Amino acid sequence: MDEGGISKPLDTGIRTINDDHSKLFRILAEVRRAIQGNDERENIVSAIMTARDLFHLHCGKEEFLMREANCDLVEGSARDHRLIAGEFDKLVENAQSIGGADLDQATRNLMMIIVKHIMTYDREYAREVNESLDIPDLGLMMFQDVFE
Numbered sequence: 001m002d003e004g005g006i007s008k009p010l011d012t013g014i015r016t017i018n019d020d021h022s023k024l025f026r027i028l029a030e031v032r033r034a035i036q037g038n039d040e041r042e043n044i045v046s047a048i049m050t051a052r053d054l055f056h057l058h059c060g061k062e063e064f065l066m067r068e069a070n071c072d073l074v075e076g077s078a079r080d081h082r083l084i085a086g087e088f089d090k091l092v093e094n095a096q097s098i099g100g101a102d103l104d105q106a107t108r109n110l111m112m113i114i115v116k117h118i119m120t121y122d123r124e125y126a127r128e129v130n131e132s133l134d135i136p137d138l139g140l141m142m143f144q145d146v147f148e
Helices: 015-036 041-068 074-097 100-132
Strands: none
Touching: 015 041, 015 100, 041 074, 041 100, 074 100
16 A cells, blocks of 8 residues: 555545545655654644544545445444544544554554455445446535645
8 A cells, every 4th residue: 555645456436535545544644754753742643633533524425425325334334434533532642642663553553444444345335336326426525625
């Protein structure tokens, strides 16, 4: 996986979802670079919180699309979203108390959890969404520029 974006196997075929994934991985890669460069703790915490906020908005988009497409995966995906949100909260707590290699590893682990979620849920639901809905993004463009 390219830490600055998404690789072809993570492509959902839904531009706004892919863009969010790319932004999320880019921010988390920046967090890792800040940790490795011994950046100020406040900057690291702030960047993690930005990624967490993006993740929450992103989950809303995904769950909306799944519900609109009557996708069977919505409950499992929503449950996974809540678990990942909890991991973001733990990462914020850890960033305030630990640093260095442990925090870097925790950030990397979170990125891998997100990759697993994309591979398990996002690509599958996107197939259903693309088959059942007429997307050019269902008016979700209002969210597009929030984190650019």
